[in-house]
Amino acid sequence: MPGAAARHTQAPRRIPGEEGIWVFVLGDMSVFALFFATFMYSRGKNPHAFSQDHHSLNVALGTANTVLLLSSSLFVALGVSRVMTASHRTALRLLTAALGCGAGFVVIKAVEWSHLFLAGKSVGNSEYFSYYFMFTGIHLMHVLIGAAVLCRLIWLTRQPELSGRQRTLCETGGIFWHMVDLLWVVLFALFYLVR
Amino acid sequence: MGTGLQKSLAWCGVAFVLVLFPGLVMAGLLPPIPPTRTAEQVAQFWATNTGLKRCGLVLMLAGSALPVPFSTLIAARMKQLEGRFTPLTYAQIIGAALSVVAIVLPVCAFAAASYRPERDPQITQALNDLGWLPLVMFWPPATVQCLAIGFAVLGYRGTAPIWPRWVGYYNLWIAFIFASGGLAVLFKTGVFAWNGPLAFWLVAAFFGTWYLVMSWQLLTTISTQPLAGGDDADGNLARLQHTPT
Numbered sequence: 469m470p471g472a473a474a475r476h477t478q479a480p481r482r483i484p485g486e487e488g489i490w491v492f493v494l495g496d497m498s499v500f501a502l503f504f505a506t507f508m509y510s511r512g513k514n515p516h517a518f519s520q521d522h523h524s525l526n527v528a529l530g531t532a533n534t535v536l537l538l539s540s541s542l543f544v545a546l547g548v549s550r551v552m553t554a555s556h557r558t559a560l561r562l563l564t565a566a567l568g569c570g571a572g573f574v575v576i577k578a579v580e581w582s583h584l585f586l587a588g589k590s591v592g593n594s595e596y597f598s599y600y601f602m603f604t605g606i607h608l609m610h611v612l613i614g615a616a617v618l619c620r621l622i623w624l625t626r627q628p629e630l631s632g633r634q635r636t637l638c639e640t641g642g643i644f645w646h647m648v649d650l651l652w653v654v655l656f657a658l659f660y661l662v663r
Numbered sequence: 664m665g666t667g668l669q670k671s672l673a674w675c676g677v678a679f680v681l682v683l684f685p686g687l688v689m690a691g692l693l694p695p696i697p698p699t700r701t702a703e704q705v706a707q708f709w710a711t712n713t714g715l716k717r718c719g720l721v722l723m724l725a726g727s728a729l730p731v732p733f734s735t736l737i738a739a740r741m742k743q744l745e746g747r748f749t750p751l752t753y754a755q756i757i758g759a760a761l762s763v764v765a766i767v768l769p770v771c772a773f774a775a776a777s778y779r780p781e782r783d784p785q786i787t788q789a790l791n792d793l794g795w796l797p798l799v800m801f802w803p804p805a806t807v808q809c810l811a812i813g814f815a816v817l818g819y820r821g822t823a824p825i826w827p828r829w830v831g832y833y834n835l836w837i838a839f840i841f842a843s844g845g846l847a848v849l850f851k852t853g854v855f856a857w858n859g860p861l862a863f864w865l866v867a868a869f870f871g872t873w874y875l876v877m878s879w880q881l882l883t884t885i886s887t888q889p890l891a892g893g894d895d896a897d898g899n900l901a902r903l904q905h906t907p908t
């Protein structure tokens with residue numbers, strides 16, 4: 469990363485990834501912002517029921533998932549910077565580690581959901597859990613798409629040489645993964661931490 | 664194809680919005696009647712201003728096929744992106760055609776609900792449900808349509824792109840927005856119910872703007888990509904030379 473940064477100081481400022489991905493990222497984040505606003509609004513109207521349901525969530529599992537996604541984001545950032553400096557072998561390992569963290573996230577989410585379902589919590593049961601399952605479900609879709617993107621990047625970095633377009637694709641995929649991570653951090657704060 | 668015809672097809676997207684939304688307002692569907700209303704309240708709703716509501720439904724039905732010519736122009740442009748092998752173009756056409764059902768099916772149910780104000784309210788409520796649920800939940804064809812456009816734009820490898828790449832990302836994003844009404848059957852209240860801000864208002868707003876944005880992009884393309892004006896063979900040849908095989 470320091471090498472890449474030094475190289476970029478001379479070059480004119482450029483947008484990481486391709487420009488179009490930022491349309492997607494900003495669009496998606498504004499929709500999630502709307503999600504968060506509606507959640508806070510409903511919570512403000514009914515604080516007691518929300519805080520009661522909040523206690524049924526397992527904060528330890530949520531924290532584990534946050535750690536997993538944050539580490540995966542770090543791996544992706546390092547991996548993409550290795551792609552930029554053409555050390556593909558290291559990039560491959562880092563991206564695989566990120567994918568592993570993503571898979572771990574999905575497994576923990578599945579465990580958490582099964583526990584909640586067994587405890588009789590589900591969509592439509594209570595306002596809090598409707599929000600919880602909808603928002604984390606939509607986020608989980610993002611994680612799965614992100615994992616598919618990571619698979620594609622891992623497959624790409626197996627090649628010894630990458631074209632400019634393929635390097636941009638790696639950066640773009642990395643940006644998407646960071647967005648997935650960022651959205652989870654807000655979801656985590658909203659559902660697990662806010663009391 | 665002449666530019667006049669292309670322009671007409673592109674404007675069909677704008678026309679669709681200009682017909683559909685006033686139709687929705689006239690039919691009393693904006694804002695949506697909450698799912699929690701009793702059968703008597705629903706029957707009362709359809710029994711008041713029935714004439715105006717029926718006219719609104721007729722207007723919606725009249726507009727329902729405007730996406731057809733509009734999406735065929737999108738398809739013609741996508742074909743230029745895809746080259747000779749055009750699966751995404753076909754997916755887009757089929758998605759657009761099936762999306763028409765998302766208007767026609769609810770309109771028919773609403774029309775039936777408004778048809779006999781004197782009948783048993785329970786039946787009117789069932790018909791009202793039968794209208795609202797597909798109107799909000801019928802997302803897969805529209806999502807397929809947008810994904811097809813998105814992948815065609817982003818997958819283009821040649822040197823003369825039809826649309827800027829953000830159009831591709833925009834379509835991928837919209838594809839997911841359209842899906843957010845898909846779980847309306849699970850809710851009677853809240854943001855994901857058929858009158859909820861996320862299941863209904865968000866999708867309705869983005870559904871409308873998507874047609875406007877794509878119309879705008881199609882109109883811009885007519886001036887920036889003036890090929891295929893009767894000289895199809897030359898145009899395709901020029902494009903084939905651009906496209907690496």
